[in-house]
Amino acid sequence: xxxxxxxxxxxxxxxxxxxxxxxxxxxxxxxxxxxxxxxxxxxxxxxxxxxxxxxxxxxxxxxxxxxxxxxxxxxxxxxxxxxxxxxxxxxxxxxxxxxxxxxxxxxxxxxxxxxxxxxxxxxxxxxxxxxxxxxxxxxxxxxxxxxxxxxxxxxxxxxxxxxxxxxxxxxxxxxxxxxxxxxxxxxxxxxxxxxxxxxxxxxxxxxxxxxxxxxxxxxxxxxxxxxxxxxxxxxxxxxxxxxxxxxxxxxxxxxxxxxxxxxxxxxxxxxxxxxxxxxxxxxxxxxxxxxxxxxxxxxxxxxxxxxxxxxxxxxxxxxxxxxxxxxxxxxxxxxxxxxxxxxxxxxxxxxxxxxxxxxxxxx
Amino acid sequence: xxxxxxxxxxxxxxxxxxxxxxxxxxxxxxxxxxxxxxxxxxxxxxxxxxxxxxxxxxxxxxxxxxxxxxxxxxxxxxxxxxxxxxxxxxxxxxxxxxxxxxxxxxxxxxxxxxxxxxxxxxxxxxxxxxxxxxxxxxxxxxxxxxxxxxxxxxxxxxxxxxxxxxxxxxxxxxxxxxxxxxxxxxxxxxxxxxxxxxxxxxxxxxxxxxxxxxxxxxxxxxxxxxxxxxxxxxxxxxxxxxxxxxxxxx
Numbered sequence: 001x002x003x004x005x006x007x008x009x010x011x012x013x014x015x016x017x018x019x020x021x022x023x024x025x026x027x028x029x030x031x032x033x034x035x036x037x038x039x040x041x042x043x044x045x046x047x048x049x050x051x052x053x054x055x056x057x058x059x060x061x062x063x064x065x066x067x068x069x070x071x072x073x074x075x076x077x078x079x080x081x082x083x084x085x086x087x088x089x090x091x092x093x094x095x096x097x098x099x100x101x102x103x104x105x106x107x108x109x110x111x112x113x114x115x116x117x118x119x120x121x122x123x124x125x126x127x128x129x130x131x132x133x134x135x136x137x138x139x140x141x142x143x144x145x146x147x148x149x150x151x152x153x154x155x156x157x158x159x160x161x162x163x164x165x166x167x168x169x170x171x172x173x174x175x176x177x178x179x180x181x182x183x184x185x186x187x188x189x190x191x192x193x194x195x196x197x198x199x200x201x202x203x204x205x206x207x208x209x210x211x212x213x214x215x216x217x218x219x220x221x222x223x224x225x226x227x228x229x230x231x232x233x234x235x236x237x238x239x240x241x242x243x244x245x246x247x248x249x250x251x252x253x254x255x256x257x258x259x260x261x262x263x264x265x266x267x268x269x270x271x272x273x274x275x276x277x278x279x280x281x282x283x284x285x286x287x288x289x290x291x292x293x294x295x296x297x298x299x300x301x302x303x304x305x306x307x308x309x310x311x312x313x314x315x316x317x318x319x320x321x322x323x324x325x326x327x328x329x330x331x332x333x334x335x336x337x338x339x340x341x342x343x344x345x346x347x348x349x350x351x352x353x354x355x356x357x358x359x360x361x362x363x
Numbered sequence: 364x365x366x367x368x369x370x371x372x373x374x375x376x377x378x379x380x381x382x383x384x385x386x387x388x389x390x391x392x393x394x395x396x397x398x399x400x401x402x403x404x405x406x407x408x409x410x411x412x413x414x415x416x417x418x419x420x421x422x423x424x425x426x427x428x429x430x431x432x433x434x435x436x437x438x439x440x441x442x443x444x445x446x447x448x449x450x451x452x453x454x455x456x457x458x459x460x461x462x463x464x465x466x467x468x469x470x471x472x473x474x475x476x477x478x479x480x481x482x483x484x485x486x487x488x489x490x491x492x493x494x495x496x497x498x499x500x501x502x503x504x505x506x507x508x509x510x511x512x513x514x515x516x517x518x519x520x521x522x523x524x525x526x527x528x529x530x531x532x533x534x535x536x537x538x539x540x541x542x543x544x545x546x547x548x549x550x551x552x553x554x555x556x557x558x559x560x561x562x563x564x565x566x567x568x569x570x571x572x573x574x575x576x577x578x579x580x581x582x583x584x585x586x587x588x589x590x591x592x593x594x595x596x597x598x599x600x601x602x603x604x605x606x607x608x609x610x611x612x613x
Contacts, residue, residue: 054503282563301547302547303548303551306540309560309561310556312538313560313563343562343563343570344566
């Protein structure tokens with residue numbers, strides 16, 4: 001067992017970003033970090049992209065998580081814990097409204113069929129809106145710590161690149177091509193007659209193309225505001241006020257992902273990274289699986305079966321630690337905190353608090 | 364038999380060893396598709412400049428449909444008796460398999476429409492395709508697989524095969540664990556350790572059995588159980604062991 005904790009990662013942080021693949025307990029880890037912060041007197045808000053009913057239940061939110069921060073009832077915490085779910089489309093809508101020249105332009109965009117598709121499904125939108133939402137919450141005076149749970153994809157850190165998702169979206173050739181007729185004051189239909197456009201129209205259907213053209217034309221003039229906003233989000237995420245927690249479970253694929261995330265962060269110059277290894281099989285005593293096997297062989301009856309049980313559990317524990325080794329090695333100086341596999345499910349605040357005692361030293 | 368891996372890190376290839384394995388990635392499939400449909404040599408540039416992203420988004424599901432189209436072509440080639448596709452995770456699995464129906468509604472004609480029609484035909488024919496759902500004996504995965512099963516039945520109409528429950532700690536994965544409260548531990552120095560380990564194992568098994576029972580109650584599909592293996596990373600030998608377990612499944 002390691003004696004590392006996440007206390008250092010929390011100290012002096014304004015933003016904590018949790019990343020890792022799906023199903024490793026990332027959302028629960030984010031909630032537990034928020035809980036620990038509230039118990040140490042901070043006003044924390046946890047943003048999750050995971051609509052898991054169980055987390056809402058564990059937090060005592062009977063109506064589920066909402067798109068706006070809701071205060072969690074913590075009896076005697078000196079601080080506050082709030083939680084919300086990321087609503088990608090709503091966040092994109094709000095961004096459009098803030099940047100539009102007037103209400104008319106906003107409505108033209110929000111009502112466009114092509115926009116409705118991209119706001120929910122353009123690859124990277126969710127990641128970008130997670131970053132946008134956390135920037136917004138960072139500026140909100142109600143909170144002094146934002147904990148964000150990123151989408152379970154390799155793109156989760158795309159927003160860290162200046163040439164990130166939005167810039168790529170705004171800079172691509174189709175956009176420029178489509179904007180050309182608008183700038184010359186020509187009509188939409190002219191764009192659709194260009195050979196390239198005709199070809200695209202043939203593939204996706206001409207209605208879809210007409211919607212896309214109308215969208216880009218309605219969007220004209222808003223790129224500057226969007227880009228500025230993106231730069232300021234990136235600035236926050238690359239500053240020392242933002243800390244990263246990479247979460248894994250003891251399986252080869254999640255460890256591979258965790259190692260990949262740590263490498264990506266290092267490439268961007270971010271080295272203050274903490275690791276969490278969830279659901280690690282406990283070892284039950286100091287010996288190895290082999291020792292327990294020997295004890296089982298030397299005993300009989302119930303005692304032999306009980307030692308065999310210990311041997312089997314330790315074999316799983318040893319396998320888990322072998323899987324996690326590359327992750328632990330890569331973190332170097334950074335802490336890797338182990339949370340043991342528990343003998344029950346986390347379904348209430350007490351369950352979250354049990355995990356908190358594994359992640360943090362504070363009582 | 365052919366194994367097909369979608370957009371993956373090449374994991375499946377390592378696991379199946381010498382068996383034939385094909386990788387299909389959505390961006391590559393879309394690029395190929397565009398090349399075959401009038402974009403010729405600019406297809407590569409379209410994909411690197413992000414235009415493909417926008418085309419894919421303008422007609423949601425088009426990237427899924429080109430991937431399914433490639434799988435359909437492999438099936439139609441007649442080269443394989445069976446093609447096993449490692450599909451996307453729960454949430455995306457539904458959008459992936461509903462992409463054809465969605466495009467049928469959105470696009471009235473043209474090559475994409477024809478592709479969607481062919482894929483629908485494949486998915487609706489229980490002789491040609493079925494979905495095998497995989498889950499773990501834990502609360503969230505069971506909830507997810509039940510939701511996915513209903514969504515696939517209602518929205519895709521594809522035949523559902525068995526549900527595979529992975530990582531089951533049972534007779535195959537470990538022996539009997541005596542009740543620590545009644546076991547005779549007189550004079551055993553490590554009695555406390557033995558009791559704790561037994562209580563832990565029994566509690567995990569109870570949780571697992573409850574979830575398996577709940578899965579049976581909520582989903583009227585045959586279940587195949589795979590034993591939990593205490594191995595760091597699966598190797599070829601483990602795959603053979605699991606394949607044997609599947610063959611023995613009722």
